[in-house]
Amino acid sequence: RKEVEQDPGPFNVPEGATVAFNCTYSNSASQSFFWYRQDCRKEPKLLMSVYSSGNEDGRFTAQLNRASQYISLLIRDSKLSDSATYLCVVNDDYKLSFGAGTTVTVRA
Amino acid sequence: DGGITQSPKYLFRKEGQNVTLSCEQNLNHDAMYWYRQDPGQGLRLIYYSQIVNDFQKGDIAEGYSVSREKKESFPLTVTSAQKNPTAFYLCASSMEAHEQFFGPGTRLTVL
Numbered sequence: 001r002k003e004v005e006q007d008p009g010p011f012n013v014p015e016g017a018t019v020a021f022n023c024t025y026s027n028s029a030s031q032s033f034f035w036y037r038q039d040c041r042k043e044p045k046l047l048m049s050v051y052s053s054g055n056e057d058g059r060f061t062a063q064l065n066r067a068s069q070y071i072s073l074l075i076r077d078s079k080l081s082d083s084a085t086y087l088c089v090v091n092d093d094y095k096l097s098f099g100a101g102t103t104v105t106v107r108a
Numbered sequence: 109d110g111g112i113t114q115s116p117k118y119l120f121r122k123e124g125q126n127v128t129l130s131c132e133q134n135l136n137h138d139a140m141y142w143y144r145q146d147p148g149q150g151l152r153l154i155y156y157s158q159i160v161n162d163f164q165k166g167d168i169a170e171g172y173s174v175s176r177e178k179k180e181s182f183p184l185t186v187t188s189a190q191k192n193p194t195a196f197y198l199c200a201s202s203m204e205a206h207e208q209f210f211g212p213g214t215r216l217t218v219l
Contacts, residue, residue, distance in 0.1 A: 004150065034207055043198055043210040044151070087150070095166070096141075096208060098150035 003027060006088050006099035013078050013106055020074040021102045023088030032091040033064055033071050037084045038101065044087055047073075078106045111135065112211035114199050119216045121186070121193065129184045129214045131199030140182035141200040141208060144168060151198060157182055186216065194218045 006023040013019045033050035048055065050062040050071050061074040075082055083106045088099040112133040121127045139158050143151040153166030157176040171190025176182055186193045194217050200208040
């Protein structure tokens, strides 16, 4: 079983739509969680950290469910510029485990 | 500006050659990392270093070597023992065990 699993998508949504996707992780002792965004042929960039109580940053909302060992990301009012691959990342001490990514395409 | 730089952006290697990828950061981060990314896959950890003159193998260290002689620098050598080196190589750094910040990457192609 992979340490971090994500639905690869793609999720094709119209501008203004809401899109949500999850990732699951295998290590119940994992302490911190992140969502990164990666554009085609570019490096990953930190989108947001995920806190136990859930957190929101503008149109982005992240939730953590420790009991079921999954993390979710919700994007409201999607923009064309949100088109990217979103990487779920789990931190175990110094080592990050990356999901393969969920591709989101926002169409006009 | 603070950040992480990697060079070269593109690198071509003949079979049997060793090549070295550069990674430099001026963020004063203690920890540095090397990852490999293949199409459709997540990033896989090659090596990481928490402090100068110390580093640990990641999940796919075979065929690679690193050094950490300075806090700012963490070069990666892809040796001829790495049988499938064509990939996108990403260097990252972090303060302790916090979120990591990535350089722009090096695309290595074996001819």
